[in-house]
Amino acid sequence: MSDETTSTTPSDESVEVQAETPPQVAEEGPAAQEAVAVDETPATEEAPAVAETPADETPAVAETPAADEAPAVAETPAAEETPAPAEETPAPAEEKPAPVAPKPSVPSPAALASKMAARPTPPVTPSVVHEHSDSAKFGRVDDEGHVFVKVGDEEREVGSYPGASPDEALQYFARKYDEIAASADLLVQRVANPDVAAKEVADGLSTLKEHIADAHVVGDLAALDASVTAVEAALAAKRETEQAARAEARAAATVEREAIVAEAEAIAGQHPDQTQWKQSGERMRALLDTWKQHQRSGTKLDKPTENSLWQRFSHARNHFDKGRRTYFAQLDSTRAEAKGTKESLVKEAEALATSTDWGPTARAFKNLMDQWRQAGRASRTEDDALWERFKTAQDTFFNAKDEVSAAEEEEFRANLAVKEELLKEAEQILPITDLEKAKAQLRTVQDRWDAAGKVPRADIDRTEKAIRRIETAVREQDEKKWKSSNPEVAARANSMVTQLRSSIETIEADLAKATASGNEKKVKDLTARLESQQVWLKQAEAAGDEFGS
Template sequence: MSEPQAPADFGRVDPDGTVYVISGGTERSVGQIPDSTPEEAMAFYVRRFENLAAEVTLLESRVAAQAMSPEEAKHAIASAKTNVTDANAVGDLDSLAKRLDALTELLPAQVEARKAQRAEQNAATIASKEAMVEEAETLSQGDDWRGGVDRFRVLLEEWKALPRVDRTTDNELWHRFSSARTQYTRRRKAHFSDLNTLRDSAKAEKEAIIAEAEPLASSTEWGPTSAAFRDLMQRWKAAGSARRADDDALWGRFRAIQDQFFDARTAAQSAVDGEQAKNLAAKQALVQQVTADLEGVTDVDQAKGIHREFLEKFNGLGYVPRGAMREIDSKVRSIGDKVAALEAEEWRRTDPEARKRAEDTVKMFEDQIAKLQADLDKAEAKGDSRGVKDATKSIETYTSWLDQARETLSEFTR
C-alpha cells in the first residue's frame, strides 16, 4: 500500500519564491512570498490547503448529519467548491473537489427524505389541528363556562406552537377553530348576562325576605314565628344565589335576625322546661300519694273525696314536659278508673230494681223446686222410677241455680 501524498507533493517553489500548485492536470501559480525560504513559502500555502480541507470535512459532517436543509447544503457545497477550485493553496485540491462532488450526490436522497418527513409532519399537524378543532366545537356547545375558557386558552397556545400546513387546509381548520371559539364566547357572555339578571333578582328577593324577617326578631309568639321563619327560609333557598359578596352579606344579616329570635326562644324554653320539670316532680309525688291513700278503701264517698282533692291539687300545678305527658296522664286515668269502679260496684249493690229482680229470681227458683218436690213425691208413691229420676235431676239443677241467685241477692244486703 502506497504512502499517502503530502500536500506539499502537489506543488513547488521557484527560486524567486513563486509557489505553484498542480490541479486538474495543470500547474498554476498560487502566489509569491519574497524574502523567505522555499520551505517557509510552501508551508504558508499548505496551511491554506489544510484550512480548506478542514472546512470540507466540517461540511461533510454537517451534510451527513442533515444539520442543514438540502438547499442550504447545495449552496454551501457550491461555495466550497468555488473556494477549492480558485484556492491559492498547495495540496490535493482535486481530492477536495471530488469529496464535494460526492456530497452533492447525497442531496437528492436527502431531498426526498425531507419531503417524506415534511409530509409526515404535515399529516401529524393536520391530525392535531383537526383534533383541536373537534374539541373546540364540542366546547362551543357545552356549558363549562369556567373550565372552557381555560381550555380554549390552552388550545390556542398549542395551535400557535404547531407549524403551518398548506394554506387552504390551514385556513379551513383555523376558520372552524376560530368560529367555535367565537360561538363559545358569545354563549358564555349571554349566560353570564342572564346569570347577572337572576342574581339581581335573587338579591332583591332576599332583601325583601330580610325586611319581612326583621320585625319577627323580637317576637315572643314562639310557634307561629318559628313557622314564619321556616317559610322565609324556604323562600330564601328558592330565591337562588346573588353575587358572592352580596350573598354572603345578605345571609349574614338574615342569619343574625334568626339567631336573635331563636336564641330568645331557647332561653324562654329553658325557663319553661325548668318550671315544667318542677311541676312533673310535684305531680308524680301526688300520684304516688293518692295511690297509697286509695289502697284498701272500699267506701265510695271516701274514695271520691280523696280523688277530688287529688284532682284539685294536680290541676293546679300547671304543665309538665311534653315527653312525660302521656305517662302521667295514664296514671291519672288509672286512678279515676279505680274510683269509678268502686262507684259502679256500690251502685250495683244498692240499686232497688236490681234487688227486686234478684228477690224475684230466688222466689221463682224456690217455687219451681217446691213444684218439682211435689212431682218427686208423687212419682215415688206410684213407684215411677223414671219420674223419680227426672224430678231428682231437675231439682238438682234448680237447686244449683237457686244457690247462685241467693248469692247474688246476698250482695245487696252486705
C-alpha cells in the same frame, strides 16, 4: 486595476485572448499584468517568465486560465504559491532607488523588460514547493504549450500557461482539478451527514456543477462526474428522508394542534351553570399561547389543515366568550331579582322580630327561610349584607322566645314532679283484677294529670307514653268484657256449634257407608272433612263458653 494603468499600455503590447483569460489579463491587458508583478508579487517563481518576454514578442495564447484559474503572475497566488517575503528577494526598484516624488505610472512590459535585461537577474528562491498532483497523469502538454485532458478515449484542450514548463503547466491545471475534486469529496461527506439539510447540499451541488461546467482542468473527469452522480442520488434519498421526517413531524404537530382544539371545544361545550369561568378563561388563554408557540417554533402544517383547525379553535373561543358574556348578563339580572326578593324578606323578618306570638311567628320565620333559599343569590357583598340583617331579625325573635321558654321550663319542672307521682299511682292499677275499680282509679289519675299542666319538652313523650299504656290496658279489658256479654255474639256462637254438630253427624254417616262399600277415596276425603269439622266445633264451643252460653 485602475484605469490609469490601462491607459499606459501601448496597443502593440496587448495579449491576444482566444478562450479563457484571467480577469486582469483579459480585461486590462499586459499593463495590468505588469502592475501585479511589480506591486503585488515581487520576485515570484513565475515572474521572470513575464519580465523576460518583450511585449512585441509575447506569444499568442490559445487559452489562458480563467478568473478562478489565473496563474500567480496574473493574480495573488494561493497559499501554496505565496512568494518569498520582499526582504529575502529585493525587487529591482530597491537596487536603484527612485527619487522621492509622486508615484509614476506602472511601466509597460517592454520598458520593464529592457530594464531587467540591463541588470543581472537577482536569485529567486521559491518559498513554497508545490505538491505534485497525481491528477496530471490524465493530461499532456503539446510542443506549443497547449494543455490537454484525457476523457476516455478522447482528448480535450483546457488551455495553456505561457512562460511555464510543460510540467508546471500540467501541474497547474491538475491542481485546479484537485480543488474541484476536493469540493466534490466534501459535498459527498456533507450529503452523508444527517445534520446537513438537503437544501444546503443542493446549493453546493449547483455551485459545483457550475464550476465543473466552466472549469478547464486536468484530472479524472469521469470520477468527478461519478461523484456528482453519487451526490445527486444521495441528495434524492436525503430529500425523501427529509420529506418523510417532515411528514411525520407534521402528523405529530397535527395531533398536538388537534389536542389543543379538542380541549378548547370541551371547555366551550360545558354547561354554563357548571363552568368555572375564571379557571376556564385562564386555560383558554394558555391554549392560545400554546397555539402561537406552535406557529412560531413548531412544525408548520399544510395550509388547509391549519386553517381548518384554526377555524375550529377560533369558533370554540368565540363560543366560550359569548357564553361567558351571556351567563354574566343573566347572572346580573338574576342577582338583581334575588336582591329585590331578599330585601322584601328582610323587611318582613324585621317586622316579626319583636312579636311575642311565639308559635305562629316561629312558623312565619320558617316560611321566610324557605323563600330565602328559593330566591337565589345576589352579589356576594349584597347577599352577605342582606343575610346579616335577616339573621339578626330571626335571632332577635328566637332569642326572646328561648328566654320565655327557659322560664316556662322552670315552671314545667314542678309539673313534671307531680306527673311522675301520678304515674306511680297509675302503675298500681295493673294487673287488672276488678275492672270497675280500675276504671275509677284511672279516671281520678287522669283528672289530676290534666290539672298538673305541661312538663318540659324533653319529658313530654316519655310521660305521655307511660300514661297511655295504662289507659290502653284498662280499655282493652273493658272491650273484652263487653264482647263476652253481648247477646248477639253469644247467639251467633251457639248457632255455629249447632250447625257444626249437625254437619259432623252427616259426615260420620257418609263415612260409615263409604267404609262399608270399600270406597277408599271417598273414605279418605270424608275423614279429612270430619277432622276439620271437629276442630271447628271445638273452637266454637270454646267461644260459646267465653260468652257465657
